[in-house]
Amino acid sequence: MATNAELNAKLESVLNEIFEASNVIYKDRGFQRRIGFGKRPALISVDLANAWTRPGNPFYCGDAMDTEIIPGMQRLLKAFRAAGHPIVHVTTAYQNTDRNDPATDMGMWHYKIPVDAVNLRDEEIWAIDSRIAPFEGEYVLLKKRASAFSGTPLAGYLRSAGVDTILVTGVTATACVRTTICDGLAEGFRTIAVKECIGDRVPGAVAWNLYDIDAKFADVETVDTCVKYLASVSRNAKSVAAE
Amino acid sequence: MATNAELNAKLESVLNEIFEASNVIYKDRGFQRRIGFGKRPALISVDLANAWTRPGNPFYCGDAMDTEIIPGMQRLLKAFRAAGHPIVHVTTAYQNTDRNDPATDMGMWHYKIPVDAVNLRDEEIWAIDSRIAPFEGEYVLLKKRASAFSGTPLAGYLRSAGVDTILVTGVTATACVRTTICDGLAEGFRTIAVKECIGDRVPGAVAWNLYDIDAKFADVETVDTCVKYLASVSRNAKSVAAE
Amino acid sequence: MATNAELNAKLESVLNEIFEASNVIYKDRGFQRRIGFGKRPALISVDLANAWTRPGNPFYCGDAMDTEIIPGMQRLLKAFRAAGHPIVHVTTAYQNTDRNDPATDMGMWHYKIPVDAVNLRDEEIWAIDSRIAPFEGEYVLLKKRASAFSGTPLAGYLRSAGVDTILVTGVTATACVRTTICDGLAEGFRTIAVKECIGDRVPGAVAWNLYDIDAKFADVETVDTCVKYLASVSRNAKSVAAE
Amino acid sequence: MATNAELNAKLESVLNEIFEASNVIYKDRGFQRRIGFGKRPALISVDLANAWTRPGNPFYCGDAMDTEIIPGMQRLLKAFRAAGHPIVHVTTAYQNTDRNDPATDMGMWHYKIPVDAVNLRDEEIWAIDSRIAPFEGEYVLLKKRASAFSGTPLAGYLRSAGVDTILVTGVTATACVRTTICDGLAEGFRTIAVKECIGDRVPGAVAWNLYDIDAKFADVETVDTCVKYLASVSRNAKSVAAE
Numbered sequence: 001m002a003t004n005a006e007l008n009a010k011l012e013s014v015l016n017e018i019f020e021a022s023n024v025i026y027k028d029r030g031f032q033r034r035i036g037f038g039k040r041p042a043l044i045s046v047d048l049a050n051a052w053t054r055p056g057n058p059f060y061c062g063d064a065m066d067t068e069i070i071p072g073m074q075r076l077l078k079a080f081r082a083a084g085h086p087i088v089h090v091t092t093a094y095q096n097t098d099r100n101d102p103a104t105d106m107g108m109w110h111y112k113i114p115v116d117a118v119n120l121r122d123e124e125i126w127a128i129d130s131r132i133a134p135f136e137g138e139y140v141l142l143k144k145r146a147s148a149f150s151g152t153p154l155a156g157y158l159r160s161a162g163v164d165t166i167l168v169t170g171v172t173a174t175a176c177v178r179t180t181i182c183d184g185l186a187e188g189f190r191t192i193a194v195k196e197c198i199g200d201r202v203p204g205a206v207a208w209n210l211y212d213i214d215a216k217f218a219d220v221e222t223v224d225t226c227v228k229y230l231a232s233v234s235r236n237a238k239s240v241a242a243e
Numbered sequence: 244m245a246t247n248a249e250l251n252a253k254l255e256s257v258l259n260e261i262f263e264a265s266n267v268i269y270k271d272r273g274f275q276r277r278i279g280f281g282k283r284p285a286l287i288s289v290d291l292a293n294a295w296t297r298p299g300n301p302f303y304c305g306d307a308m309d310t311e312i313i314p315g316m317q318r319l320l321k322a323f324r325a326a327g328h329p330i331v332h333v334t335t336a337y338q339n340t341d342r343n344d345p346a347t348d349m350g351m352w353h354y355k356i357p358v359d360a361v362n363l364r365d366e367e368i369w370a371i372d373s374r375i376a377p378f379e380g381e382y383v384l385l386k387k388r389a390s391a392f393s394g395t396p397l398a399g400y401l402r403s404a405g406v407d408t409i410l411v412t413g414v415t416a417t418a419c420v421r422t423t424i425c426d427g428l429a430e431g432f433r434t435i436a437v438k439e440c441i442g443d444r445v446p447g448a449v450a451w452n453l454y455d456i457d458a459k460f461a462d463v464e465t466v467d468t469c470v471k472y473l474a475s476v477s478r479n480a481k482s483v484a485a486e
Numbered sequence: 487m488a489t490n491a492e493l494n495a496k497l498e499s500v501l502n503e504i505f506e507a508s509n510v511i512y513k514d515r516g517f518q519r520r521i522g523f524g525k526r527p528a529l530i531s532v533d534l535a536n537a538w539t540r541p542g543n544p545f546y547c548g549d550a551m552d553t554e555i556i557p558g559m560q561r562l563l564k565a566f567r568a569a570g571h572p573i574v575h576v577t578t579a580y581q582n583t584d585r586n587d588p589a590t591d592m593g594m595w596h597y598k599i600p601v602d603a604v605n606l607r608d609e610e611i612w613a614i615d616s617r618i619a620p621f622e623g624e625y626v627l628l629k630k631r632a633s634a635f636s637g638t639p640l641a642g643y644l645r646s647a648g649v650d651t652i653l654v655t656g657v658t659a660t661a662c663v664r665t666t667i668c669d670g671l672a673e674g675f676r677t678i679a680v681k682e683c684i685g686d687r688v689p690g691a692v693a694w695n696l697y698d699i700d701a702k703f704a705d706v707e708t709v710d711t712c713v714k715y716l717a718s719v720s721r722n723a724k725s726v727a728a729e
Numbered sequence: 730m731a732t733n734a735e736l737n738a739k740l741e742s743v744l745n746e747i748f749e750a751s752n753v754i755y756k757d758r759g760f761q762r763r764i765g766f767g768k769r770p771a772l773i774s775v776d777l778a779n780a781w782t783r784p785g786n787p788f789y790c791g792d793a794m795d796t797e798i799i800p801g802m803q804r805l806l807k808a809f810r811a812a813g814h815p816i817v818h819v820t821t822a823y824q825n826t827d828r829n830d831p832a833t834d835m836g837m838w839h840y841k842i843p844v845d846a847v848n849l850r851d852e853e854i855w856a857i858d859s860r861i862a863p864f865e866g867e868y869v870l871l872k873k874r875a876s877a878f879s880g881t882p883l884a885g886y887l888r889s890a891g892v893d894t895i896l897v898t899g900v901t902a903t904a905c906v907r908t909t910i911c912d913g914l915a916e917g918f919r920t921i922a923v924k925e926c927i928g929d930r931v932p933g934a935v936a937w938n939l940y941d942i943d944a945k946f947a948d949v950e951t952v953d954t955c956v957k958y959l960a961s962v963s964r965n966a967k968s969v970a971a972e
Contacts, residue, residue, distance in 0.1 A: 034840070139346070258690075399915055445511050
């Protein structure tokens with residue numbers, strides 16, 4: 001039986017072959033276009049709360065959290081704050097996690113995944129990870145569904161703030177990040193998926209979801225590219241000089 | 244100059260004449276139909292929080308709160324709890340009430356009304372009035388906009404709970420109650436406006452808003468009628484007997 | 487018994503007294519603020535289709551259509567087209583107007599008002615009035631609900647076009663115009679109600695709805711003011727000169 | 730270099746290994762729960778229109794259309810019609826496909842994919858495939874975005890019809906089907922993805938998207954299972970007997 005490392009290596013190799021074959025179809029048909037960055041970005045950081053970022057919690061997303069996602073987020077947050085653009089920290093929790101109650105703010109989702117593990121009373125579990133803690137004035141958005149836009153005032157908030165572009169980070173690629181990106185595009189924003197800052201908890205899921213996303217819903221860009229872009233659209237003359 | 248009492252009496256008299264003239268047009272054209280009660284109701288109580296219910300707060304809605312709205316709500320809540328149907332307590336508050344910040348969860352609304360007076364940190368101001376305090380398990384929904392449906396997961400919550408009818412109460416007739424009713428109908432629910440439990444803070448506003456609502460968006464019904472209806476659709480056999 | 491003219495005169499007089507009394511309360515509490523015009527407007531013209539604009543149809547909105555609303559719209563359209571800003575013509579119609587079918591695109595609304603009178607097959611009835619006919623490239627948006635935003639892609643369309651301000655016209659003040667304005671504000675746009683271009687079919691309804699709207703949801707402005715504003719934000723240098 | 734057949738075989742083998750490894754994680758954490766069928770289903774058939782179903786069109790989804798998807802749909806439609814439950818045929822087209830116009834009903838999507846190829850004037854391209862043509866009274870829903878729920882009145886339509894369960898079919902797994910399923914769950918419906926009736930245009934995409942969907946957003950079920958279920962919830966006594 002293959003070890004995880006062997007399995008992942010094999011998967012990566014086959015996915016790359018598949019992606020190359022798909023690229024031919026997509027290019028030929030006019031998919032995989034570039035949406036590009038606009039002039040007024042916001043950061044939408046999805047579910048980088050303890051239940052997802054810290055070991056021992058049901059939604060924990062693994063080692064990449066410490067090695068890639070949190071460090072990438074720290075760079076992005078620094079660049080966003082220096083440039084003076086809005087930051088939204090999204091998290092998920094429920095008032096009523098009783099699966100036997102037919103009327104709960106979990107809606108239908110507890111029939112598929114263990115959202116009943118994130119009760120609003122247990123603030124520690126849904127609080128944003130302290131390594132990327134919100135600053136005063138940054139919006140902490142509590143959602144109930146996968147997408148940060150669905151059943152929340154996010155689209156109106158962003159429009160009222162003059163935002164035209166969203167940089168999306170967080171977990172998971174399969175669920176909350178992907179749905180947030182799809183909805184963000186639908187609601188009229190330029191959508192950027194920040195490559196190193198998006199994670200998941202099962203093998204392959206980041207790779208194929210980012211592939212689908214880049215083909216149809218957002219440009220996948222590195223933290224480096226995003227940090228450079230942010231310096232170029234700073235609303236704060238001094239911070240630009242200081243960069 | 245007319246006193247308030249004289250002014251109100253004069254207004255009521257003229258509005259009644261106007262409503263009679265309008266009724267002729269509406270009936271002739273097929274408006275003012277009855278939507279009726281369904282089988283699975285929920286109570287949507289809008290903004291009966293201290294800023295709206297207690298004197299001295301900017302959103303305070305006046306004497307009718309103590310004489311009519313709260314007593315009516317107490318009867319309705321008792322009937323809903325006995326019948327075992329969902330209750331949603333809606334309130335409104337903001338994380339960022341700095342009107343100079345271009346990115347705030349007040350969105351555009353602070354350009355029209357003093358939502359900056361309801362900061363989320365001041366829980367006393369947005370907490371549901373203690374005379375109609377939520378019971379364990381009842382949903383307390385924090386909204387940012389006028390409608391309890393707009394930018395919230397309410398429609399999905401109600402559908403997942405099997406609800407087909409909403410009884411709407413609270414303040415104000417002009418804003419949060421009316422928009423909640425319009426959206427509730429649009430989202431596929433039978434809509435009932437509970438007459439004695441809807442208030443406002445300026446003269447005439449309840450009268451003309453309920454008139455418009457009854458003509459086009461919801462049936463206006465008394466607390467008595469609603470309490471009788473609730474007993475007839477109880478999900479709790481014992482409580483029916485006990486009624 | 488009072489004639490209609492006498493009744494309307496009496497109503498206007500009393501409403502003005504009431505509005506003055508309400509203004510005191512609103513000013514004191516910080517309502518009736520000005521939202522102002524932004525930099526990138528769009529025109530949202532609601533239900534100025536034959537069923538609403540032409541005599542003999544159930545939704546017809548009366549003489550003001552010919553004397554005020556259509557002429558005002560003609561001036562506004564000219565100014566919008568000269569300035570190069572987006573125009574959205576909204577109308578309402580249904581595929582299935584069988585009230586006995588439990589699944590129809592009328593949703594719940596036919597239980598309150600005669601939407602079954604506007605069948606999608608009868609294009610004449612829901613077509614935009616020929617006096618203000620859409621030009622090539624202007625968006626004709628078919629809606630099912632009162633609000634032009636509810637259950638439509640309008641908010642995303644406007645955001646993707648960079649719009650920050652909406653000027654709303656049409657009928658009726660009670661229903662489709664008012665809900666469109668409330669939702670437009672909620673979705674993050676500066677909202678302007680164009681005074682002479684908003685109508686209704688029952689006495690008083692325009693007056694009290696515009697009063698409520700101006701207090702809480704949009705600035706009510708004249709066609710003159712809007713036309714001047716449009717010249718000041720033209721995207722078309724030549725047309726500015728020509729104005 | 731591998732042939733397509735070899736590549737697909739290799740992919741399938743590796744994906745199966747990966748899915749097995751992921752299943753262990755998902756089961757351990759409480760994902761991959763069963764949502765189950767409810768009592769009042771509707772069929773949501775997404776983009777089975779000529780641009781997607783017929784060769785020579787840019788969105789064409791390949792041979793599986795003729796061999797699996799259309800035949801599966803024909804069985805499903807027959808079962809739905811016999812049982813008397815609502816059917817929604819969803820398609821996608823645009824009024825303004827000029828990519829140089831900043832205000833178009835394509836919104837932001839044309840920056841990623843060739844939606845400019847589906848103009849509303851060319852009815853042949855967006856008409857539902859004649860092999861599964863809508864019957865009188867079935868709802869044909871025109872959407873602009875990926876999800877059949879986003880920017881449409883679908884959720885309200887389904888709620889007003891008393892629907893509690895949606896069976897989703899069509900193309901593509903990557904985009905319109907997946908987003909429709911995610912939104913359907915969020916809006917409070919039990920979600921079923923009909924396995925043989927979901928397609929895509931690049932290799933692997935159906936497999937990994939259905940895997941993600943089944944883990945978190947909907948139960949993936951066969952046409953056989955769905956047809957049996959529909960007979961059990963028929964609203965039409967005679968058709969039940971006839972089944």
